[in-house]
Amino acid sequence: MQDWDIVSGIGITxxxxxxARAVESSRDEPLVSDPYAVAFVEAADSPIPLPRRAGDLPRDDDLWERMSLFVGLRSRFFDEYLLEAMTAGVRxxxxxxxxxxxxxxxxDLPPETTLxxxxxxxxxxxxxSVLDAQPRCERRTVAVDLRNDWxxxxxxxxxxxxxxxxWLVEGLLPYLSRDASAQLLxxxxxxxxxxxTVAIEYVHDPKAALEDPAVRNLLREFGFDYAALLPEDPHGDPGEQLSAAGWTVSAVSGAxxxxxxxxxxxxxGASMFGANDRYLTGRFG
Ligand SMILES: C[S@@+](CC[C@H](N)C(=O)[O-])C[C@H]1O[C@@H](n2cnc3c(N)ncnc32)[C@H](O)[C@@H]1O
Structure with missing residues (x-):
């Protein structure tokens, strides 16, 4: 699919x-507090049922317990990454x-930051169309396909x-082919x-992760063909590519x-991809 809206293709992810951020935000002592997430879920005409708070989850739910943990952990990690970059003076x-x-x-981004x-x-x-708030810094949107000249x-x-x-690359690499992800990096x-600096979420050994029956079953619970969104030739190891280009990188797992x-x-694991989720951070120069 070449492009999509918020309820189709990769957009629905x-x-x-x-x-998941709305659910996690509704818990006591959440990993992330995102007061805007629920408004997006309410405004979208979603073809699949989506929870808005932890209290919405049925007792036998597995998918959204996992999703809220997985997204909560990565949100918290990437929040800390960005705030550290701000402390180091990046704007x-x-x-x-x-x-x-x-x-x-x-x-709490410094107001002179451009994001x-x-x-x-x-x-x-x-x-x-949904956001009704003032950003904390200069915010600019760039509408482009990341497989083209972005x-x-x-x-x-x-x-x-x-x-x-x-740089923040969260929830993107799994949807890009090997060539497209290499070109993006x-x-x-x-x-x-x-x-x-850079922070990237990626899947260690994506082929193995997606062949794992437990992962496939879980992804099917979304109620749409999630696996169809993923390329046949998944991304390579971003750490290897960036290290070769002179970056100092390290990665941690969801666990x-x-x-x-x-x-x-x-x-x-703490993951949607078995034990294969990875979170890389790196610095250049
Ligand atoms: C799983 S969501 C992650 C969104 C966000 N980073 C987050 O974590 O909340 C994947 C996002 O990647 C975007 N995306 C995937 N492939 C893209 C492409 N080729 N060009 C532009 N955006 C793309 C989708 O539109 C979608 O918003």
Whole structure:
């Protein structure tokens, strides 16, 4: 599929992630507090049932307990990553595949920061039609397909490649083919001044993860053909590619994050992809 809105194709995964953030935000002592997530779920005409709060979940639910833990852990980790980059003095942020990410609204970012949200045009249109709030910093949306010339579109929006950037790539790599993900990281590297940082969610051994019957069964519970959204030739290891380009990188697993934030992983991990979720952070120069 070439493009999509918030309730079709890969777009609906952004809505599902927002539902998971809404559920997690409704808990006592949540991993993430995203007051905007529920409004997105309420406004969308979703073809699948989506919960809005933990109290909505049936007793025998497995999917949304996992989703809210998985998304809660990664949200918390990437929130901390961005705030650390701000403390280090970075003032340019690019969120690739931003979906319904509301960090420009909910994180205490220095007001002089410019934050670019890159995603498909109809996803960003939906987001802006629902959001009724002031961002904490200068927020610019960049409507482009990340398999095309997104560097040009980012430049047109004012991105400055001479300034260090904090990049965030959350919930994107699993949907890109090996070539498309390699090209995306190559572009990201080309646009990174010394002092830039990156945080990426990816799947270690995506083929094995998606052949795992437990993972396939869980993904089927969404009520749409999730597996059909994934490429046949999945992304490679972003750490290897970035290290070869001169970045210093390290990665942790979902289970590591569960331990860090005092959560109990659900039997086979803290993850939607078995024990295969990985969270990379890196620095250039
Ligand atoms: C799972 S959602 C993640 C959204 C957000 N990063 C989050 O974690 O809440 C995947 C997002 O990737 C975007 N995406 C996937 N492939 C894309 C592409 N080729 N061009 C632009 N956006 C893309 C989708 O539109 C969707 O918003």
């Amino acid at each position: 952004a809505l599902a992630v927002a539902a 340019q942020v690019v969120v690739l595949a931003a979906g319904l990410d509301a960090r420009a609204f909910r994180l 670019y949200e890159v995603d498909q045009p109809r996803v960003l249109e939906f987001k802006d 560097a040009g579109a980012l430049g047109d929006a004012g991105f400055d490649p001479e300034q260090p950037t904090a 190559d572009t990201l590297h080309t646009l990174s001044a010394p002092g830039s 590591d994050l569960a331990e860090r934030y005092g959560r109990t992983p659900l039997d086979d």
